[in-house]
Amino acid sequence: MMQNAEIARAFNQLADLLEIQGANTFRVRAYRSAAQTIEGLSVAIADMLEREEDLTTLDGIGKDLADKIATLHRTGSLPALAEAQQQVPPGLIELTRIDSLGPKRVKTLYDELGIDSLDALKQAAREQRISALSGFGDKTEKKILEEAERLNQQAGRTRLDEAQQAAEGLRQHIEQCDGVEQVVVAGSYRRRRETVGDLDILVVAEEGRRVMAHVAEWEEIERVALSGDTKTTVHLKSGLQVDVRVVPEESFGAALYYFTGSQAHNVAVRKMAVARGLKINEYGVFKGDRQLAGHTEEAVFAQVELPWIAPELRENRGEIEAAQRGKLPQLITPDDIRGDLHMHTTATDGKASLEEMAEAGRRQGYNYIAITDHSQRLAMANGLDARRLREQLTAIDKLNEQLKRFTVLKSIEVDILEDGQLDLPDDVLAELDLCVASIHSRFNLDRDRQTERLLRAMDNPHVSIIAHPTGRIVNGRDGYELDMQRVVDGAADRGVCLEINAQPARLDLRDIHVRMAKEAGVLISIATDSHATGQLAHMAFGVDQARRGWLEKDDVLNTRTLTQLRKALKR
Ligand code: DGT
Ligand code: CA
Numbered sequence: 001m002m003q004n005a006e007i008a009r010a011f012n013q014l015a016d017l018l019e020i021q022g023a024n025t026f027r028v029r030a031y032r033s034a035a036q037t038i039e040g041l042s043v044a045i046a047d048m049l050e051r052e053e054d055l056t057t058l059d060g061i062g063k064d065l066a067d068k069i070a071t072l073h074r075t076g077s078l079p080a081l082a083e084a085q086q087q088v089p090p091g092l093i094e095l096t097r098i099d100s101l102g103p104k105r106v107k108t109l110y111d112e113l114g115i116d117s118l119d120a121l122k123q124a125a126r127e128q129r130i131s132a133l134s135g136f137g138d139k140t141e142k143k144i145l146e147e148a149e150r151l152n153q154q155a156g157r158t159r160l161d162e163a164q165q166a167a168e169g170l171r172q173h174i175e176q177c178d179g180v181e182q183v184v185v186a187g188s189y190r191r192r193r194e195t196v197g198d199l200d201i202l203v204v205a206e207e208g209r210r211v212m213a214h215v216a217e218w219e220e221i222e223r224v225a226l227s228g229d230t231k232t233t234v235h236l237k238s239g240l241q242v243d244v245r246v247v248p249e250e251s252f253g254a255a256l257y258y259f260t261g262s263q264a265h266n267v268a269v270r271k272m273a274v275a276r277g278l279k280i281n282e283y284g285v286f287k288g289d290r291q292l293a294g295h296t297e298e299a300v301f302a303q304v305e306l307p308w309i310a311p312e313l314r315e316n317r318g319e320i321e322a323a324q325r326g327k328l329p330q331l332i333t334p335d336d337i338r339g340d341l342h343m344h345t346t347a348t349d350g351k352a353s354l355e356e357m358a359e360a361g362r363r364q365g366y367n368y369i370a371i372t373d374h375s376q377r378l379a380m381a382n383g384l385d386a387r388r389l390r391e392q393l394t395a396i397d398k399l400n401e402q403l404k405r406f407t408v409l410k411s412i413e414v415d416i417l418e419d420g421q422l423d424l425p426d427d428v429l430a431e432l433d434l435c436v437a438s439i440h441s442r443f444n445l446d447r448d449r450q451t452e453r454l455l456r457a458m459d460n461p462h463v464s465i466i467a468h469p470t471g472r473i474v475n476g477r478d479g480y481e482l483d484m485q486r487v488v489d490g491a492a493d494r495g496v497c498l499e500i501n502a503q504p505a506r507l508d509l510r511d512i513h514v515r516m517a518k519e520a521g522v523l524i525s526i527a528t529d530s531h532a533t534g535q536l537a538h539m540a541f542g543v544d545q546a547r548r549g550w551l552e553k554d555d556v557l558n559t560r561t562l563t564q565l566r567k568a569l570k571r
């Protein structure tokens with residue numbers, strides 16, 4: 001159900017965007033006053049609409065606005081807003097988040113100075129080009145700069161794939177410096193969290209000063225925030241912050257261990273050290289002044305009688321206890337993967353043909369892939385009806401006759417309708433090797449109804465895998481409301497698999513839900529949902545997520561040989 005506050009926010013946003021575009025002031029004011037009215041109401045607009053009450057009785061709401069509210073309530077989106085968002089550069093929308101700016105000033109800055117992003121704004125403020133404009137004083141300029149910098153920091157977490165581009169680039173740059181023996185990225189990046197706050201890079205070298213001077217030369221750096229011989233902090237043009245530390249060889253293991261974290265894990269291990277009369281820090285493990293370990297991570301762990309624990313597990317979620325009992329999982333590795341069970345072709349919204357996707361799968365070293373185009377309901381993606389799906393099945397049969405030691409499995413990503421029914425008839429689903437089902441609409445159902453919807457879908461005996469089960473987008477949206485425990489138990493009861501969608505923007509299931517599924521005995525499919533051949537490589541991110549969820553090879557459907565896979569898919 002759409003809250004009043006959400007409706008008000010949509011109208012305020014629309015007003016902002018119209019103002020930036022220089023729209024008629026009366027129109028802008030009309031949207032703002034409607035937003036104000038709605039925010040101040042003591043009744044829910046949604047209830048009024050369900051009771052078919054007339055919204056035009058409300059202050060400042062005429063026929064046009066009433067219609068817009070009804071559309072927003074019914075579809076969850078406002079076409080006028082979507083249109084305005086298309087027309088205004090995204091950088092400008094971001095600028096409206098700065099309190100001391102507001103849409104009118106954003107427009108002025110854009111018109112007068114061409115400022116169309118947060119970075120451009122900061123640069124102009126530093127060069128004092130803003131205070132030169134009429135209506136902007138020195139004080140305002142300073143305030144804008146401060147706010148912009150704060151916003152950048154809050155904007156906060158960077159998706160793992162973007163962080164990886166930066167990390168790899170900088171690592172290669174640092175490796176070119178004379179005297180550098182090793183470069184490792186630690187922190188949440190090494191733990192393979194889905195987002196990172198900042199990058200923590202460790203460099204083994206004798207001469208810190210030379211390394212840091214070399215670091216500062218990297219072309220992606222916007223500015224050096226802090227510069228020392230052992231620690232330097234830089235801000236990249238992308239907004240990502242990077243801490244670089246130079247450590248001596250004899251402390252490398254201890255520093256790597258310390259800066260990999262997580263903090264919660266480190267604190268728990270430090271307690272164990274203290275209980276043994278030891279001190280543990282980024283330089284090593286010490287008894288008094290004597291260094292007992294520091295060269296390698298294994299040696300650090302050994303001092304507290306623990307085996308080496310994989311970084312992905314270091315969240316203090318039971319890994320220390322498991323290690324003490326010798327019960328650490330044998331985590332899955334990328335080499336264990338034998339196929340990819342979710343991808344699209346040009347038949348729907350993919351960029352590559354069936355043959356090209358098959359070739360990409362073979363090049364990936366797989367034994368099989370499944371082609372899972374969209375079903376008819378997704379008209380925007382040119383979804384397949386039964387007739388077009390059957391044409392594809394014939395094409396797959398033909399292709400398989402030519403392929404050696406590689407199999408294209410017949411499948412579909414069938415839409416789950418609002419009531420949990422599937423978007424294609426059972427008779428055509430029965431012709432497939434496996435069936436992937438997922439939700440692409442009606443995200444706003446309440447928790448019970450959304451959960452029931454998924455359970456009903458899993459009741460259909462043809463369904464093999466639920467794709468991207470929660471619908472969340474990393475740094476984008478939370479996903480629909482679900483009782484995950486019921487979904488997981490329901491999947492276990494019915495013998496349905498759940499997916500880890502390996503798209504770095506999805507990583508859905510998330511790590512704790514992966515673990516929940518494992519504990520319930522649900523098999524997981526790690527799949528890339530590729531829409532182009534290059535995306536098959538996203539599998540690595542899915543494996544990372546699986547490892548964070550403690551998965552072993554046997555917990556994952558697509559580590560099976562083709563024969564084992566077919567057996568596992570039988571419900
Ligand atoms: P992030 O950057 O927010 O994604 O998360 P991390 O885990 O990379 O955290 P970060 O960059 O603040 O620090 C890197 C690691 O350094 C962290 O995981 C553990 C260690 N560390 C930092 N500060 C402390 C601290 O005050 N106490 C302990 N025990 N460890 C710390
Ligand atoms: Ca970090």
Ligand code: CA
Pocket residue numbers: 187198199200243
């Ligand atoms: Ca850090």
Ligand code: ZN
Pocket residue numbers: 342343344413529
């Ligand atoms: Zn898909």
